[in-house]
Amino acid sequence: PSGARLIPDFPVARSSSPGRKGSGKRPAAAAAAAGSASPRSWDEAEAQEEEEAVGDGDADADGEDDPGHWDADAADAAAFGASGGVRPHARALAAEEIRQMLEGKPLADKMRPDTLQDYIGQSRAVGQETLLRSLLETNEIPSLILWGPPGCGKTTLAHIIANNSKKHSIRFVTLSATNAKTNDVRDVIKQAQNEKSFFKRKTILFIDEIHRFNKSQQDTFLPHVECGTITLIGATTENPSFQVNAALLSRCRVIVLEKLPVEAMVTILMRAINSLGIHVLDSSRPTDPLSHSSNSSSEPSVFIEDKAVDTLAYLSDGDARAGLNGLQLAVLARLCSRKMFCKKSGQTYSPSRVLITENDVKEGLQKSHILYDRAGEEHYNCISALHKSMRGSDQSASLYWLARMLEGGEDPLYVARRLVRFASEDIGLADPSALTQAVAAYQGCHFIGMPECEVLLAQCVVYFARAPKSIEVYSAYNNVKACLRNHQGPLPPVPLHLRNAPTRLMKDLGYGKGYKYNPMYSEPVDQEYLPEELRGVDFFKQRRC
Numbered sequence: 001p002s003g004a005r006l007i008p009d010f011p012v013a014r015s016s017s018p019g020r021k022g023s024g025k026r027p028a029a030a031a032a033a034a035g036s037a038s039p040r041s042w043d044e045a046e047a048q049e050e051e052e053a054v055g056d057g058d059a060d061a062d063g064e065d066d067p068g069h070w071d072a073d074a075a076d077a078a079a080f081g082a083s084g085g086v087r088p089h090a091r092a093l094a095a096e097e098i099r100q101m102l103e104g105k106p107l108a109d110k111m112r113p114d115t116l117q118d119y120i121g122q123s124r125a126v127g128q129e130t131l132l133r134s135l136l137e138t139n140e141i142p143s144l145i146l147w148g149p150p151g152c153g154k155t156t157l158a159h160i161i162a163n164n165s166k167k168h169s170i171r172f173v174t175l176s177a178t179n180a181k182t183n184d185v186r187d188v189i190k191q192a193q194n195e196k197s198f199f200k201r202k203t204i205l206f207i208d209e210i211h212r213f214n215k216s217q218q219d220t221f222l223p224h225v226e227c228g229t230i231t232l233i234g235a236t237t238e239n240p241s242f243q244v245n246a247a248l249l250s251r252c253r254v255i256v257l258e259k260l261p262v263e264a265m266v267t268i269l270m271r272a273i274n275s276l277g278i279h280v281l282d283s284s285r286p287t288d289p290l291s292h293s294s295n296s297s298s299e300p301s302v303f304i305e306d307k308a309v310d311t312l313a314y315l316s317d318g319d320a321r322a323g324l325n326g327l328q329l330a331v332l333a334r335l336c337s338r339k340m341f342c343k344k345s346g347q348t349y350s351p352s353r354v355l356i357t358e359n360d361v362k363e364g365l366q367k368s369h370i371l372y373d374r375a376g377e378e379h380y381n382c383i384s385a386l387h388k389s390m391r392g393s394d395q396s397a398s399l400y401w402l403a404r405m406l407e408g409g410e411d412p413l414y415v416a417r418r419l420v421r422f423a424s425e426d427i428g429l430a431d432p433s434a435l436t437q438a439v440a441a442y443q444g445c446h447f448i449g450m451p452e453c454e455v456l457l458a459q460c461v462v463y464f465a466r467a468p469k470s471i472e473v474y475s476a477y478n479n480v481k482a483c484l485r486n487h488q489g490p491l492p493p494v495p496l497h498l499r500n501a502p503t504r505l506m507k508d509l510g511y512g513k514g515y516k517y518n519p520m521y522s523e524p525v526d527q528e529y530l531p532e533e534l535r536g537v538d539f540f541k542q543r544r545c
């Protein structure tokens with residue numbers, strides 16, 4: 001992926017990053033910091049303020065003891081020398097101010113854009129030339145299904161539509177299929193009918209995670225979408241062709257949102273970083289003059305390494321919520337550990353700089369559980385570990401890998417599908433009811449969703465770990481497939497006696513001739529079922545034919 005080159009693996013200490021110096025290329029975060037990202041803040045006035053050149057310093061030359069703390073004098077003397085790559089952004093904010101801004105509501109919610117202008121990426125769905133964009137601009141909102149991976153901006157797009165609709169006196173009601181009941185939907189529809197008939201007001205109903213509604217719950221909307229009582233906007237991470245009723249789907253426009261690319265993630269993160277008044281250290285410009293902080297308070301300023309931003313953008317895997325929350329955790333953890341550090345060492349002196357390093361953001365991501373990458377390698381590693389643990393009849397390990405996936409946000413249906421496969425591949429005829437168990441677990445997960453379905457999967461996983469195993473059928477079937485693959489020349493014809501003969505002509509050609517209908521015989525029937533050239537082959541015994 002393009003993002004891979006954004007995070008070359010070089011040590012934290014700037015003095016040991018010749019690769020970056022030499023390449024002359026600036027990482028995405030530094031490039032964004034240098035100009036393009038438009039600062040946004042909770043306080044618009046602050047964001048408008050002219051950028052000031054603030055802060056200076058660098059990490060400890062070895063970056064080991066406590067890379068997050070250093071003081072201006074030490075930094076000046078470090079390898080970075082009297083120069084550095086501090087990229088100025090918004091007004092210098094003190095660490096304490098930043099900590100207060102980060103407490104409470106998740107950063108991702110605070111940063112949720114209100115307008116399409118601030119909505120990053122997704123140009124295929126809502127770019128300038130798209131139909132949806134013109135519809136949104138003229139406030140002609142069709143019923144929509146927003147389909148895309150987590151954190152790519154589905155709810156945000158709905159939020160932007162809601163903002164716009166309110167300006168045009170359109171009601172916007174939000175329900176989440178994770179906790180709404182059918183009666184809640186009925187109430188919304190009833191109110192929408194009243195609003196429509198008495199006040200001629202339209203209602204847009206946004207249902208988050210619409211795939212969690214079962215088919216009959218989805219049927220509740222159908223007539224009301226049809227007659228225009230409500231405009232439905234559903235958001236789903238699941239393929240709507242399987243998870244949304246066909247009839248409902250045909251009345252909605254499906255908008256496919258994509259995983260945010262690394263560049264878009266950098267822009268989103270940089271906006272948050274600017275809003276917080278955190279400064280980015282540009283490692284590609286080691287000779288920039290280090291200016292002293294313009295922060296008037298005695299509190300330290302907060303800095304982040306540009307490679308930390310790039311790493312965050314890359315590891316967030318297109319999920320802006322994960323990236324922003326990872327940033328929030330990294331900054332908060334670093335600010336809190338600064339306090340602890342001072343306490344522990346009994347210092348009264350507070351370090352004048354706080355640096356967020358690449359390691360801090362990696363830890364932040366781990367804490368927000370997103371290092372479990374649902375689309376990438378970790379997804380396959382964990383399912384493989386689960387499969388092997390069940391095969392090895394280790395029930396504890398099986399439960400562990402199951403929980404690792406589910407707690408990491410894995411789709412329970414993905415796990416359930418693997419269990420169906422395992423039931424036949426590894427247990428097979430040693431316990432044929434395993435297949436029934438797996439299919440039942442799949443259906444149960446489909447009915448009740450997470451988190452309730454986790455115990456269904458846990459039960460099935462333990463059943464499978466404890467079950468006797470047989471690969472007899474699986475191996476025999478593989479032998480048959482190998483036989484077909486290795487066959488030279490045209491495949492042998494189906495023996496005439498095994499062919500059906502529904503017409504006179506076929507009978508005349510010998511179809512079905514000599515076939516012995518088994519139920520007519522009380523003793524075992526001597527009859528060939530394989531093609532002539534395979535006579536005597538036993539796929540259950542041999543590995544290859």
Ligand SMILES: Nc1ncnc2c1ncn2[C@@H]1O[C@H](COP(=O)(O)OP(=O)(O)OP(=O)(O)O)[C@@H](O)[C@H]1O
Pocket residue numbers: 107108109110111112113118119120121122148149150151152153154155156157235236237268319320321324
């Ligand atoms: N395209 C975007 N532009 C700017 N910010 C975005 C964008 N997409 C997501 N974000 C940020 O990420 C946060 C989470 O996004 P959002 O809630 O829209 O994701 P979602 O696709 O609905 O995810 P989920 O399926 O997990 O509910 C938002 O609050 C916002 O701060």
